[in-house]
Amino acid sequence: MPEKKKSEKSGEKTSKSVSRQKAEKKEGKSDPIEAGKAQIGAKKLLIVESPTKAKTIKNYLGREFEVIASKGHIKDLPENTLGVDIKAGFEPKIIVLPEKREVVKQIQQKSQEAEEIYIGSDPDREGEAIAKHIKEEIEKKAKNKVIKRALFFEITRDEIIKAIQNAGDIDENKVEAQKARRILDRLVGYLVSPLLWKTIRKGLSAGRVQTVALRLICERERERQAFKKETYYVIKILLSKNGKTFEATLKTEDPIKSKEKADEIINSLKGKKAIVSSFEKRLLQVKPYPPLKTSTLQQEASKRYKFSPGKTMSIAQKLYEGVEIDGRNLGLITYMRTDSLRLSEKAVTAIRSFIKEIYGPEYLPPSPINHETGGKLVQGAHEAIRPTHPELTPESLTGKIEG
Numbered sequence: 001m002p003e004k005k006k007s008e009k010s011g012e013k014t015s016k017s018v019s020r021q022k023a024e025k026k027e028g029k030s031d032p033i034e035a036g037k038a039q040i041g042a043k044k045l046l047i048v049e050s051p052t053k054a055k056t057i058k059n060y061l062g063r064e065f066e067v068i069a070s071k072g073h074i075k076d077l078p079e080n081t082l083g084v085d086i087k088a089g090f091e092p093k094i095i096v097l098p099e100k101r102e103v104v105k106q107i108q109q110k111s112q113e114a115e116e117i118y119i120g121s122d123p124d125r126e127g128e129a130i131a132k133h134i135k136e137e138i139e140k141k142a143k144n145k146v147i148k149r150a151l152f153f154e155i156t157r158d159e160i161i162k163a164i165q166n167a168g169d170i171d172e173n174k175v176e177a178q179k180a181r182r183i184l185d186r187l188v189g190y191l192v193s194p195l196l197w198k199t200i201r202k203g204l205s206a207g208r209v210q211t212v213a214l215r216l217i218c219e220r221e222r223e224r225q226a227f228k229k230e231t232y233y234v235i236k237i238l239l240s241k242n243g244k245t246f247e248a249t250l251k252t253e254d255p256i257k258s259k260e261k262a263d264e265i266i267n268s269l270k271g272k273k274a275i276v277s278s279f280e281k282r283l284l285q286v287k288p289y290p291p292l293k294t295s296t297l298q299q300e301a302s303k304r305y306k307f308s309p310g311k312t313m314s315i316a317q318k319l320y321e322g323v324e325i326d327g328r329n330l331g332l333i334t335y336m337r338t339d340s341l342r343l344s345e346k347a348v349t350a351i352r353s354f355i356k357e358i359y360g361p362e363y364l365p366p367s368p369i370n371h372e373t374g375g376k377l378v379q380g381a382h383e384a385i386r387p388t389h390p391e392l393t394p395e396s397l398t399g400k401i402e403g
Contacts, residue, residue, distance in 0.1 A: 011309075043064050043116065044065045044118070045111060046065055046150070047070060047117070047120065048070070048118050048121060048166075049070050049071065049072055049121050052322055054069045055322065055329050056330070057120070057155060057322075057395050064214075066110060066114070068110060070107065073130055074138070075137075076182070077083075077092055077182065078093060078095055081188060084187060090135075092179060096137070104137050104332065106302065108140070109204060111142040111145060118148050119148070120152050121134070122152075122337070123152065128171050128178060129178035129182075130148075132170050132172075135147050146319065150166075152336055153382065154320075155330075156331060156389075181208070186210045188207065189208075208382070219240055232256055233258075234249065235249070235262060236249050236250070237274070250265065291343060292384060292386075293338050293341060294337055294338055297385055298312050314336075315334065316385070319331070319336075320335055325397065325400050330388075331388055332388060332392065334383050336383040340382040341372045341374070341384050344380070350390055351386075352368065354391060391392060
């Protein structure tokens, strides 16, 4: 708590500071405050995972909000034991991580002081589990507090405010999905890894996904090794008419497997005239590629820049959480862990306006193209990966973002 006694000089400085904040508020600016520091008069608490994300979000919220970070998961299975009771229906033993005890104490303390509590961890199953664990630890110390779940799909002013206004409950289905995923990780890792140490070398670990993927690769390799090679021949002829040449390929019901048969066909065609019995001319309309999702983002980054999936996601995480540009943090892309091709109407309108202004109306389709398939496994609330500020072109950001 601040001391009641203040010098006249200090009081004058505070008064000027408040006046400046009011002026900035009138102009639509927010007062950026370093995340994690105690703020006088903060009544609402927002908890996110990342200090960078906290700093970016704080730029968009007023002084009534204090934004702190859990720095990732605060609870998990114990490190040195299996932590899963297989006989009791695979019940996991979830504990507070030793290195996160001080973080948990800070969250509990700030929660006791706050009137409203929001948890804004990432909008996926890992983020939902983090939110659940944070809520559990808050409720141990701060009784009867209303704790709401805010979902941030992009870190921009409008979306942050919208997420706070529409905050709801934790999705228990996602929490259970994360729990199942974590149990499987632990069971495969603990029970299969020792086999690798015996047969290959110590230090190797077996993963829930990579173990199955490795089996599929091995099965395909065995199929490749068992494949019997066969030689066959393809016959093509070069035709010309009125100075124009084109190629034609002979189609046969059965593959031509002997050279003698191929030579026989070639000799029979020599000196003969070919007749084009029909041809078809079509105008093809080629649609643009769909927006990126997690898998295609990783594929494109690998193809174009030789990035590993890990490097790609690390860069995308930074762009989502916010990077410092001209002295303030901005989130530059939507959430990068998504299988959706959906784009919000607001985003489509902004992108279409940008295309019309920069490239001209001739490059703009009459109506927006919908790439969304609507499959049952698509996470409906998520969007595809897209820029949050279309006007910030790569050229305009040259030299402003660290590599």
